[in-house]
Amino acid sequence: MFTWAQRKLVTAFFLSLLLGTLTWEDPVLAAERILYIPLDDRPVNLAYTVDTFKKAGIDVVTPPTELLSSSSHKGDPDALGKWLQEEGPFAEAAVVAADSLIYGGLTTSRTHELSEAVLNERVNVLLDFKARHADIPLYAFATIMRSPKWSSAPQEPQYYAQWGPKLFLWGALRDKKDMGPLSRKEEKELGALQKEIPLSIQNDLLQRRQKNAAVLARLYDAAEAGTFDYFLIARDDSAPYSEAHFDARRLLQDRKKSYTIRSFSGTDEMGMILLTRAYYKARGLTPIVYGFYAPGAGKDTVPDYEDGTIAHSYKEHVWALGGYPAKRAKRADLVAGIYTPQDGVTRGADQAANTDVVTSGITAFLDQSEAFLRAGYAVGIADIAFGNGSSRGLVKGLFERRLPHSAEPMAYDLASYAGWNTASNSLGYTLGQGLMARQMTSQKRKELLTVRYLDDWAYEALVRQHLRAEYTYPNKWQEGKFTPKEKEILHTALQKEMKETAFPYLGQRVDGYTYDLPWNRTFEVSVVKKTLK
Structure with missing residues (x-):
């Protein structure tokens, strides 16, 4: 029995034969x-x-x-x-x-x-x-x-606004106790939390989790x-x-x-x-993926927001998309470079540690990435050293390098790049877009890269902090509930800051996009390509 798409393909095939248009070059x-x-x-x-x-x-x-x-x-x-x-x-x-x-x-x-x-x-x-x-x-x-x-209401039940961190610790200690004995200090801490957190909140949270x-x-x-x-x-x-x-x-x-x-x-x-x-x-295909890590903790890094090593997450993501995580790069459909922090501790992209300095670790990682590109491999980079945004030094290094005979920086020779939100978020996008890039024109692949650099690097690692420091924090504007006037002010500032921030690396490409805060908060941005009129 044919599926809908198979029937469509057969119909197109015979129609092409009748019209005499089917060629091997343009199937x-x-x-x-x-x-x-x-x-x-x-x-x-x-x-x-x-x-x-x-x-x-x-x-x-x-x-x-x-x-x-x-x-x-x-x-x-x-x-x-x-x-x-x-x-x-x-x-x-x-x-x-x-x-x-x-x-x-x-x-x-x-x-x-x-x-x-x-x-x-x-x-x-x-x-x-x-x-x-x-x-x-x-x-x-x-x-x-x-x-x-953290205290993340309204994305959680309202009581998280007051009890978020303590609810997390309460759950962490209960999980640890379920796996083995707690220390005397931990037992005392758990007991104190049991008494401090209202029973109604404990019951509500556990009932939600049970459902x-x-x-x-x-x-x-x-x-x-x-x-x-x-x-x-x-x-x-x-x-x-x-x-x-x-x-x-x-x-x-x-x-x-x-x-x-x-x-x-x-x-x-x-x-x-x-x-x-x-x-x-x-298509009955199993894409082969080879992964490598930055110097230091590398594969043993346990990223923030996650409960296992990045090596485990990498393999699971590859298996999930139908691929095979190879031990060698030979015949790999995608080489995934995973940029991990030297000490294995992932920090926030808004922290002082995220600078424009191209460190020796970044240089070594980019050297390896460049070697794979020169050898003809499709290379994607998962930038996970910082949570919720790119490594500024890594992106700077990508735009400073240029391969021989290439008209653009190495940043645009990649099959994919991602450095947004959590490590697994970035990893999934790097793998998915990297493997699908094989089916795209060079121009379309570069358009995907442009969106990632604008979103992950320009906005998440830089502009977002500016908007918060200049507008939302000092004026105490409420995330998720900006007024029409506040939205107008932020929208105007967003267009200006995105262009000023990204232009040194992306040049005129920046003018081809508009920017918005789609969920009425500064956490995420929407990067939309302008349509020709």
Whole structure:
């Protein structure tokens, strides 16, 4: 039985024969039609991800944006389920963020007041899709409720505004105790937290986590039964000791090992990862990836917001996108350079340690990257030395170098680059965009690189701090709730600062984009290419 895309390809083939237009140099290949339900409408989940595959000639179809979670409204799970069923017969594959279909989005997965009965009904919608469309590969991912270290309301229940750090420590100590005995000091600290944190808050948080765990268990059972062609359990903002780590251990214990079910740190890159998997699996290909690290702690680095080493995360991401993590670079489809901090401690990109100095460690890392480029390899760089933004010294080094006979800096010889948010976020984008770059023109690949340098380096590592220091902090403007006047002031300042900051490296490319704060907060930026009028 042919799938929709296969029928489309056969039709195009015979039509081309009739018209006499089929040639080996310009084969007729129908673009796959992949359904994609993202976590929400943030650029990293929606626009940037979809644009990557569009540039590679893949038709990624997404729901109407009004159905997705945004800064102004919750997602509509029931409407999303209906959309998925209606579009199913016309798809080659489907990539689904289960949190959107069940809770309405990532944020509402933490703040909802839904009953277990409603959650079970929505799980059934996803399972029913596969029952109705058995011939369509279904790639799904769901998140373990995160364990933030900070007071992050309204992205969490409101009590996090007061109790966030103490709730994290309470969960970390409980997780550690579940794995072995605590020290006397830790036992005393845990006891004090048990008494200090109101019982109503403890119960509410544990009930929320229990609901999330129950949903994940049902999805895991379905994955083991073959409902999903691949199922990822994302560990959003975790730590070696945390509630998220505790939930992951409990979910995975006593489960049989499966090559179609995986769980590791990360979240917002999962759409990119599974769409890449869908692309390569449709062709029966297994991309080979070789990874190397910067001098120092390298592969043993445990990044902030994560509960394992970067080496473990790297391998898990490669497996998840359908690839093979090779021990040697020979025949690699992508060489992934992972820029880790010398001491293995990932700091914030807004900290004083993030300077424009091209250190000896950066030089050694760039030397190795350049050697692979000179040897003809496709090279992607995951810039993870700092969280929530690029290493300024590394980006400076990339733009200062130029390969022989190259018209542009080495920064534009890369297959991919990413240095945003968490280490796994950057890793997933580096791998996904790096492997899809093989299917793009040089110009389209460079456009993806430009967006990453503008977002990860110019905005996250530099401009964001300026906006906060000059406007939001001194004026006490509330993140996520900027007034129209505040938004206008920030928008004007954003255009000016992005151009002034990025021009020395990116030149006239900067003028080809507009910039916005899509979620009415300074945490993320939207980099949008201007359209010709």
